[in-house]
Amino acid sequence: MASEPKTQPTDVDPVQYCRELPTDRRQQEGARLLEIFGEVTGEQAVMWRPTMIGYGTYEYTYASGHTGTWFRAGFSPRKAAISLYGLQDSPDSAPMLERLGKHRLGKGCVYVNGLKDIDEGVLRELIAAGWATDPEGC
Numbered sequence: 001m002a003s004e005p006k007t008q009p010t011d012v013d014p015v016q017y018c019r020e021l022p023t024d025r026r027q028q029e030g031a032r033l034l035e036i037f038g039e040v041t042g043e044q045a046v047m048w049r050p051t052m053i054g055y056g057t058y059e060y061t062y063a064s065g066h067t068g069t070w071f072r073a074g075f076s077p078r079k080a081a082i083s084l085y086g087l088q089d090s091p092d093s094a095p096m097l098e099r100l101g102k103h104r105l106g107k108g109c110v111y112v113n114g115l116k117d118i119d120e121g122v123l124r125e126l127i128a129a130g131w132a133t134d135p136e137g138c
Contacts, residue, residue, distance in 0.1 A: 007052065010047045014046065015031075017030070021077055030077040033082070036123060036127070038055070041056060041072075051076045051078060052071070054070075054072070054074035055086075058072055071085065071086075072135055073127055073131055081104075082112050082115070083109045083111055084111075084112065086127065086131070086135075088109075090130050093130065096122055097126070099122045101117050101122070103118060
């Protein structure tokens with residue numbers, strides 16, 4: 001019997017979650033990211049437990065046949081760094097990432113220490129390009 005993915009949508013309010021982040025800086029950055037992602041995607045934020053905020057969904061299938069649902073774009077305002085999801089999905093993302101500012105790349109996300117380190121205009125471009133790209137899944 002296949003197990004359910006641990007990360008699924010919840011009924012937690014993303015706005016309230018961001019208000020309760022442990023530092024003023026993360027609270028402000030969370031609120032700003034809610035605005036940016038919402039404006040660019042046109043979607044409502046959904047909390048994906050326990051710390052991810054996602055926009056839109058898509059279905060994926062692994063080579064093993066395992067299937068699931070994941071959000072198309074989103075973020076997680078964690079203590080050490082902000083994780084940004086869906087920014088590398090576009091074939092045009094590499095040159096935009098070069099203009100983003102200080103960041104690190106993970107397999108499926110972009111890590112930034114804070115919004116002060118990046119260009120919000122480029123962030124918007126990356127979200128829009130990723131959003132316009134049909135997710136391939138895993």
